[in-house]
Amino acid sequence: MKEKNTPSLKRPEVIFLSFFGVGFSPWAPGTVGTLATLPFLYFLGLFKPPFFLFIPFLVVATVASCIIAEIVQKKLELHDPGWIVMDEVLGMCTAWLFIQNYHWSHLLIMFGLFRLFDIFKVWPATYFDKQVTHGYGTIVDDIISGIYAGAVYYLLHYFSLLPNF
Numbered sequence: 001m002k003e004k005n006t007p008s009l010k011r012p013e014v015i016f017l018s019f020f021g022v023g024f025s026p027w028a029p030g031t032v033g034t035l036a037t038l039p040f041l042y043f044l045g046l047f048k049p050p051f052f053l054f055i056p057f058l059v060v061a062t063v064a065s066c067i068i069a070e071i072v073q074k075k076l077e078l079h080d081p082g083w084i085v086m087d088e089v090l091g092m093c094t095a096w097l098f099i100q101n102y103h104w105s106h107l108l109i110m111f112g113l114f115r116l117f118d119i120f121k122v123w124p125a126t127y128f129d130k131q132v133t134h135g136y137g138t139i140v141d142d143i144i145s146g147i148y149a150g151a152v153y154y155l156l157h158y159f160s161l162l163p164n165f
Contacts, residue, residue, distance in 0.1 A: 006076070007072070007076060007081075007083060009021050009024070013068050013071065013072050014072065014083075016065075016068060016086065017065070017068060017069060017072060017083075017084045017085075017086045018083050018084065018085060018086075019033050019036055019037075019085050019086055019089050020036075022036045022085055023082070023083035023084060023085035023086075024083050029082045029083060029085055030082070030085060030088050030115075030118065031088075031115060032085070033085025033086075033088040033089055034085075034088045034089070034091075034092050034111060034114060034115060034118075035111070036085075036089070037088070037089045037092045037093065038092075038107055038108075038111060041092070041093065041096050041107060042102075042104060042107055045096075045099065045102030045107070046102065048102060051097045051098075051099075054093070054096075054097060055097070058090065058093055058094060058097075061086075061090055061093075062090055062139060062140075062143060065086045065087070065090060065135070065139045066135045066136045066138075066139045066140070067135060068135070069084060069086070069087075069134075069135030069138045069139055070134045070135025070136070070138075071135070072084075072135075073134070073135060073138065079133055079138075080137070080138045084138060086139070087138055087139045087141070087142035087143075088118065088142055090139060090142060090143060090146070091114060091118060091142030091143055091145050091146035091149075092110070092111065092114050092146060093146070094142075094143050094146030094147060094150065095110050095113065095114045095145075095146040095147070095149040095150040095153065096110060096150070097150060098110075098149075098150030098151065098153050098154045099150075099153070100153075100154065100157040101157065101162070101164065103163075105163060106153075106157075106162065106163075109153060109156075109162060110149060110150070110153050113148075113149035113150075113152050113153055114145060114146055114149040116149070117145035117146075117148040117149045117152075118142055118145040118149075121141060121145065122144075122145070122148055124144060126141075128140045128141040128144065
């Protein structure tokens with residue numbers, strides 16, 4: 001008999017939340033989930049889109065992720081399992097809104113900043129990570145980390161502390 005809280009990649013909601021199975025990486029699933037976002041953001045950056053066009057996508061994806069994460073976590077009786085990496089994907093996409101130079105090196109800098117803020121969880125991300133026990137808390141702490149990473153990146157760029165390619 002299958003264990004109650006074992007996710008299955010046969011379920012579309014698990015595929016979505018694990019970002020097509022990336023979250024089941026045996027090594028640092030959050031980092032791998034964030035890395036899996038980079039090719040998409042790099043190719044999107046080649047078109048140099050205005051950031052505000054990306055915001056409706058992020059809002060819809062965030063709301064959907066919160067709802068789906070809540071349903072799945074209740075069903076499997078889990079809280080913020082490591083295989084859910086859609087939060088890292090959305091957090092990195094949020095940080096990307098602040099990008100000023102679409103060169104791959106800037107994307108790697110943004111990746112590093114996002115992982116730093118995601119790991120250390122600066123308030124209010126800690127509140128959502130520790131105190132909010134439903135799908136909203138699972139997703140939103142990474143959105144906040146993405147905002148922090150993007151803001152620091154923007155300041156580094158503004159003060160010309162980043163390479164300009």
